[in-house]
Amino acid sequence: MERKNLWAPWRMEYIRGLGEKTDCFLCDYVSSPDKDADHHVLWRTERSLVVFNRFPYNNGHMLIAPRRHIGELEQADEAELLELMTLTRDCQQVLHRAISPQGFNVGINFGRCAGAGLPEHLHLHIVPRWNGDTNYMAVCAQTDVISQSMSELYQRLREISQTEGFPRL
Numbered sequence: 001m002e003r004k005n006l007w008a009p010w011r012m013e014y015i016r017g018l019g020e021k022t023d024c025f026l027c028d029y030v031s032s033p034d035k036d037a038d039h040h041v042l043w044r045t046e047r048s049l050v051v052f053n054r055f056p057y058n059n060g061h062m063l064i065a066p067r068r069h070i071g072e073l074e075q076a077d078e079a080e081l082l083e084l085m086t087l088t089r090d091c092q093q094v095l096h097r098a099i100s101p102q103g104f105n106v107g108i109n110f111g112r113c114a115g116a117g118l119p120e121h122l123h124l125h126i127v128p129r130w131n132g133d134t135n136y137m138a139v140c141a142q143t144d145v146i147s148q149s150m151s152e153l154y155q156r157l158r159e160i161s162q163t164e165g166f167p168r169l
């Protein structure tokens with residue numbers, strides 16, 4: 001008996017969507033480019049995503065992640081690793097232009113015991129620092145103050161990116 005296939009390509013989006021339902025916000029961001037402004041996705045490159053941390057330690061706290069849902073550096077290929085570091089450089093530059101940090105913490109947490117909130121999807125943190133900021137943050141920073149400045153800073157970094165041509169991959 002001849003087998004008939006139902007041609008239903010629109011199902012692919014649904015099926016892919018099911019596959020991507022991972023409780024991974026980075027994968028959600030990767031798969032919804034139309035919501036970049038809502039998600040505060042600053043840049044999309046071929047292999048990576050640069051986003052604001054929703055729970056920032058400091059103003060301008062950014063995350064750089066490969067698009068692929070991988071948790072370990074050993075799973076990343078050379079091109080992904082190169083983008084990770086190149087985007088770190090570019091992120092520092094736009095943050096310098098926008099908010100003039102006096103220092104940065106840049107790092108990756110592997111495993112929950114090391115502080116990773118999302119250990120399944122590799123991401124690098126960039127945290128701008130200022131002299132005395134820990135005292136200031138502990139005493140003065142309210143959640144809504146940070147989220148307000150997050151949207152403003154997002155717009156500012158988008159402008160700088162456009163006028164100055166970032167990221168420079």
Ligand SMILES: [Zn+2]
Pocket residue numbers: 022024025026027028068069070120121
């Ligand atoms: Zn993911």
